[in-house]
Amino acid sequence: MRGIVRILVFALATLTIVLGVRAALLRSKQPRVAPVARVPLDEAALAERLAAGIRFQTISHQDGVGLDESAFAGLRAHLEASYPRVHETLTREVVGGHGLLYTWRGSDPSLPPIVLMAHQDVVPVEPGTEDRWEHPPFAGTIADGYVYGRGALDDKGNLFGQLEAVESLLAEGVTPRRSVLLVFGHDEEIGGEKGAVAIAKLLEERGVRPLVVVDEGGSIVEGLVPGVDAPVAAIGVAEKGYVSVDLSVEMPGGHSSTPPRETSIGVLAAAIGRLERHPPESRLEGPTRQMLEEGVGPEARFPYRLVLANLWLFAPLVELAMEQVPAAAATIRTSTAATIFDAGVKENVIPSRASAVVNFRILPGDTIESVVDHVRRTIDDPLVEVTARPRNREPSPPSKTTGEGWELLTRSIREIWPEAIVTPYLMIAGTDSRHFRDLSDSVYRFMPLRFELDDTRRIHGTNERIPVAGYADLVRAYRRLLENAVR
Ligand SMILES: [Zn+2]
Secondary structure (H helix, E strand, O other): OHHHHHHHHHHHHHHHHHHHHHHHHOOOOOOOOOOOOOOOOOHHHHHHHHHHHHOOOOEOOHHHOOOOHHHHHHHHHHHHHHOHHHHHHOEEEEEOOOEEEEEEOOOOOOOOOEEEEEEOOEOOOOOOOHHHOOOOOOOOOEEOOEEEOOOOOOOHHHHHHHHHHHHHHHHOOOOOOOOEEEEEEOOHHHOOHHHHHHHHHHHHHOOOOOOEEEEEEEEEEOOOOOOOOOOEEEEEEEEOEEEEEEEEEEOOOEEOOOOOOOOHHHHHHHHHHHHHHOOOOOOOOHHHHHHHHHHHHHHOOOOHHHHHOOHHHHHHHHHHHHHOOHHHHOOOOOEEEEEEEEEOOOOOEEOOEEEEEEEEEEOEOEOHHHHHHHHHHHHOOOOEEEEEOOOOEOOOOOOOOOHHHHHHHHHHHHHHOOOOEEEEEEEOOOOHHHHHOOOOOOEEEEEEEEOOHHHHHHOOOOOOEEEHHHHHHHHHHHHHHHHHHHO
């Protein structure tokens, strides 16, 4: 007995030492750079040009209906008037109707170009919520240190910010060695087929292989990760896939006075219940694990640091904690969401058909096929017919978190925000940049903006806004990124 106790004590002591040593050895991976001086900018003028851009109602409606051609043409004219040097020096091609491709040709054609992306279109304002806006969504109001309006964050802030950066570098006489491409799709919110897809195809035909692609995505916020006090600059290195599955059950219907033992509604509801109770397995891997182990782990407070340094042991615990927060749970598993249920027309008639749609956001590592397989195996009922809907996409393969492109972006971020912790992460939402995955192994989703976590809820919602001072820093960050890329 004594021997066993002694062995246990020894094992426990060893474990404590191993955990502690691993935590102590966890070295920061943050690039060490000297912060650069803030370039003076006319912040009011920057805000005014963006606000004017918001006034063009470049809305993407579902299925692409009702596109306002004059709004896109108006936005284009506003860009021409606002950025004369850009339109004098860069070549501009209009692709697929309103997509824009700008090329700032570098002096050394052997260098792969840098691609900055943004989209011109915005989502509609949800009917019935118009009067909840403190300032009308398309008025482009500047108030209380913010530019208000639909698209301020998603994604006209990026679009105008990138053009501001190029315009101001041109004013300083900068001539790039490396080419700079600006890609502004006009239908990102409905899949990007006419804009980014067409432009990606064009670049592929021209043999363009970008060093790095930067599109909308994560940003710099505080309070994102428990145990980490510093603001976190989250760079999306992959995005989840998407598939919806149609489920349907055909069974004899009839009068509700003489019901059979099973009905189409009962069978389908049971199938959906099984899918909800048995979701695809969670996996703490890929960009999410990288974020915890390499990004925020070394910067975390005790005891978080101890846990994150020892995921070999604590991964199941961390997964359990993440499961409790839907936004965190979505980064470690393919999510299951029943979104449509359709059956029955009359209260005393048993319907012969019931149908439903379940939407899955696919974790990298899973595939459309593996998800559909999972659905069939989990439901395990020949009465339920399972078919994948056509508008689907595989998860994007994770981009590199080493090499020239990654360093270029992360160093530039730290030069502007020395206090920020840069980290890879998995994006749950989709962006146009996924169409560039075959062109570059360094596709990053990041908006260089420091703002309040609370303001992220305004994206696609009510009272969307961007801070005027933050927007000026966004321009400074794009300037810095370009300076580092093209010299
Ligand atoms: Zn967007």
